[in-house]
Amino acid sequence: MDARQLKFFLAVIDYGGFSRAAEQLYIAQPSLSQAIAGLERELGVALFHRVGRGVLPTDAGEQLIGPARQVLRDLATAQSAMDAVKGVTSGRVEIITMPSPGVEPFSTITQRFVKRHPNISMSVDGAFVPEEVLHAVRTGVSEIGLLGAPTVTQAADLHVLRIEDQQLVLVTAPGGPFTGRDSISPADLEGHRLIASQRGSLMRTMVDDVMSSGVGAKVVAEVAHRTSILPLVLAGVADAVLPAGWTGLARRAGADVLAINPPSYLRVALVYRKSPLTPSAEAFLDTVKQYAAEQH
Secondary structure (H helix, E strand, O other): OOHHHHHHHHHHHHHOOHHHHHHHHOOOHHHHHHHHHHHHHHHOOOOEEEEOOEEEEOHHHHHHHHHHHHHHHHHHHHHHHHHHHOOOOOEEEEEEEOHHHHHOOHHHHHHHHHHHOOOEEEEEEEOOOHHHHHHHHHOOOOOEEEEEEOOOOOOOOEEEEEEEEEEEEEEEOOOOOOOOOOEEOHHHHOOOEEEEEOOOOHHHHHHHHHHOOOOOOEEEEEEOOHHHHHHHHHOOOOEEEEEHHHHHHHHHHOOEEEEEOOOOEEEEEEEEEOOOOOHHHHHHHHHHHHHHHHHO
């Protein structure tokens, strides 16, 4: 078993089949199939079920995913360490983030990071709920995860770095009924029209919690992509309850932002595995730690 075989194996997993994996690896599909067949012979087990024109990992294949990712990451760490000795400062950091923390504090942290490490590239994946972030970090899909939850994140098998607490705010188009006010109470949302993310998402749960106290607000639009919320607010469709991390972006776009009192918070945290990180990820973690220290 070698690194090339493991890389090919994970490509088939990540892209859902041999054809797509071969395209992404820039190799011929027969060459990829031969490499996987050789790995299966060497291990003595089948790694994939061939289902129609697609594939699914066998139980053995599922068990190999995590160790394979860790082996490739360890090799990348070793290469980065040798590059550092030679004075090379390039690398890659793999991150997964939920939408709201992906606006802030991710933007500010990334701005600082790329200024200090301009030759390190970033791969940023997305997730909608904390469980997706935790799973991606645990399985090695991403080295670092940025998430927000209504309670403090706890994960015994991962390092958890608390970053900041973001108060929920109301984002509204200018000229509305709350013009001139700095804050509102949930009762002020009685009869109000709201935009929310889809059911099952964290932000929808937080909106539902506000409404569960008996406030008769009405969700008039459910959107899957957070990038659609602010344009809909500015178009006058309805208002939105969002974490305070959206404040800067919303105000620059021309929206009004009001605190909701008594406050509810989105607890933003960074999670990463307890095994050694690549130097690029360590550099990103250092930037996050400095930012978190400033917030506290």
